[in-house]
Amino acid sequence: MSVVLVHEGPSFTRERYDEIVRRLAGRSRMESVADWPVEGLLVHIASEGERGFRVVDVWESEDACRRFAEKLKPILEEVGVDEPARLYPPHAFVSA
Template sequence: MPVIVTVEIPGGTKEQYEQNTEQITSADWWPMPGFLAHAAGPDGTGGWRVVDFWESAEAFQAFVEKATPIFRSSGTPPVMPRIDEAVNVMVGR
């Protein structure tokens, strides 16, 4: 079942996000199986918001296991993602 993953990062910065993204997308394990789409930006309260779409919660968890050292190295604070069932995911250009 596809899922919507929302991550709110209080105090997160654009610089941290860009550093994390560069390291993740250049890793030999990227893209992870099950990854569908990604969006991120400021949350309007001085933090950062990430919204991902994955084929399953298990696929997202496999990503977290690979990416956690990257998040720690950039000083991104630990967060608890919200995972919700997606009824439909459409990706286009």
């Protein structure tokens, strides 16, 4: 079953997001799900939010999301993002 990951907060800024991407991908942008370090990403959205920068991901399974979290967590700590991400079960998911 797919899961929705939401990550946002005051310590999560656009600059920190860009640095996280550089560390994960080795370049300034990830433009395809193939650019992610683990398989299973269905959707990734990054934007300014009301409480800081916001990332919303949809993963094909909680297991895929956790594999990604294992790679992401040390980078978040290094760049100073303090807020934990939250996982939600989707009520509905429609894609093109």
